[in-house]
Amino acid sequence: MRVSSIARAAAPPVPGISTYTTTRMRFAATPPTDEVVRPRLQAVVDQLVKKYGYPGAYIYLDGPPQAGYDGTPLVVKAGCDTVGTATPIADDPLILSASITKSLVAGVALQLAEEGKLNLWDTLEQRLPAKDMGRFEAQRAEPLISLLRHASGLPDWLNTAFLTHATQLGWTDEAARQLTKPLDHDAILDFTRQADHGPRTRGSFNYCNTNYELLARVIEEVEGQPLGQVLQKRLFTPLGLTHTHFETWPDTTTWANGYSTYFSSTLPQHPNMHWNIPVLWGRASGGVVSTPQEIAALYRGLYGQAKASKASKTGRRSLLLRTPESHERLINSVIPTESNNGTQSSLGVFRRKGKPGFFHNGSPMGYKTLAYYNEETDMAVVAFVNSDQNRHDLLGSQLAGLFREVGFSV
Template identity: 25%
Template sequence: MIFIKKANILQILLLLLVLSSCKQKNSSDKETSEKAKNDTILQIKQGPELTSAYIASKSKSIEHFYNKNWPNKTANGGFLVAKNGQIIFEKYEGLANYKEKSEMTSTTPLHVASVSKIITATVVLKLISENKLELDQKVNTILKEFPYPDVTVRTLLNHRTGLRNYAYFTEKKGIWDRHKILTNQDILTIMATKGIDLEFRTDSRFSYCNTNYAMLALIIEKVTGLTYKDAMTKMVFKPLGMTNTFVFEYEKDKLTATPSYKRNFAKVNLDYLDAVYGDKNIYSTPRDLLKFDMGRNSSAFLDSKLLKEANVPYSNEYKGTKNYGLGIRMINWPTGKNFYFHNGWWHGNTAAFITLPDESVTIISLSNKYDKKVYKVKNLAALFGDYPFKLSDDEKEE
């Protein structure tokens, strides 16, 4: 009897071991499956394959434009033009790091400055599509400290809040010690405790303001429970295969991120505003921004109804063609033709992001040496559609 009891005990122990092993395996399989799901790169459908004749014709015109604006290799950054997700022309010239004499390449991440806003806005729109956020939700229902009761997520996105620019009100005496690095949370706390009033009544007019997007970054963190960096990585960078894109973290990246320069290659030093994100502080490449543009314009990544709403001009108090949507600048001509873009400038970094959804064209130009010619790449839109931009004779298609 004793032997039988021992055998029974051994059998029970063996059974428990097997069940525990199966449970661990199932849990491990679930975790592996979840990780694989999060790491999956979305397959964004491209348009029809371009013919070699089409590519040759367009690339010749683009090269003329490039050489005229940056003769004798005077560019310092990356430049790309693509249609249907296929690169027609790209160029990488200059130095990523002047001191080290390291060359600019297609994988060199550059600070895209305010082009970061369109990426921040896209994550907000994705959270709305997942019913984790509402477009017309009051900000003070999300960020409890937020002191302006009429400001909504929508008015943050379209710059109609009336908030003041944090770069200006933190300069005032007694508001902030500029020897200390400013954070997004610091901006919110200052507005809540230092009597920073609105510049104008919310939703009465447009005023481009970086504070709006610093607050949107905090909203992303509150809603997702992730840091802004992790949320961007999980929701945009990984799904779209943007392998050379990251959010700048001041303490971690200040010595290793690609520096920026004045026109004479004098390095621009970081300052107390360089830890704020959402409005800026994404580093990327032209190729990665092409992936982002393809994703943003694909219903597989972003709800098409929300994209349509993002491309609506929201500030119509005065007649004009220039306007702003939800994270995107635009020009709306009386002909019905629309041009969508976002420029950026921070320290010595300049950036231009142009998306032409009607023609499935993407134009990207980035530089880490201050260069206003970066913004002229908008003229290349005239090669692809009925856009009233001027190209000189040697820049036109032959």
């Protein structure tokens, strides 16, 4: 990934919340995908570039044949991969999944609950090592489910102290080497202690990256392995994923270029540094690197239970969450967010009140990302743009409006 000049510390956006339309379009016939779906999605990515000014935009869609869609996996792109050139984004690029990582960590927690290795109502005091628990006395009795749906009241480690640390490094080759070193658990908790606000109100929604760092620590204690090994064993290997990584990545030539405005107000004409920094956003908060195709496979594996179980228990597909109870928890363990659009926070994922579908935004440096899966239609969508400009406007919200404009939904 090439990320351009990086900026003075600005407060990070609150990731993860967006609107998302999930009502299916009804077509009179079932023409080939290229006659119905592709033109509408092409109009969407074109508008992401023209209306919002991103260098490049990308949507991946797959699912079973249905009205207006013949079941062919679809990649639609607009704009460029490299500013100042006509080079398009690759069909299967590596991107930073960022906060979509939280969906995967929550999925492992649900697997462990299925196996009886933990209870989602276990408290932090019961599950965290003593040296970690001492830092969060106010949350001693907080159940794990509160962390999963961002209702713990914990302060966020991704705060002014962290961004100040990052910018003070200066944007040199040495700074790049420092920033590409994984932030370990203790370093992340040190930034939490320096949070520029106190704990939030417990029981109400407040998006907080610290929740997932503590959940990762609980998972590591239960499994006796580092989080990356747990994700590989429980999620990546069972699905046969070969381009999904945690806090590591292959040669950078496979990356989609990403342009950051965190440290400058305008996009550069050319990338001037190479940045490969999923670790900048920290472990369980956003350390997974993947392709859109494999992110879609992960979301279908995690949230496809309802679709499979409706057919018959014996006909259930090989999924990452295997019991109906897990899906019921995802549907019913929701709390309202501060949004006025019906967005609800579930266990590592978001939903719209009264609508099918699971989604999460990501706000990594140099990109905006979105993963979405509709359990009723079995359709998955993964989208990204290759700049974080206007970073308080999440990609899911922008896509929802554009989908309505072109008359498309999944």
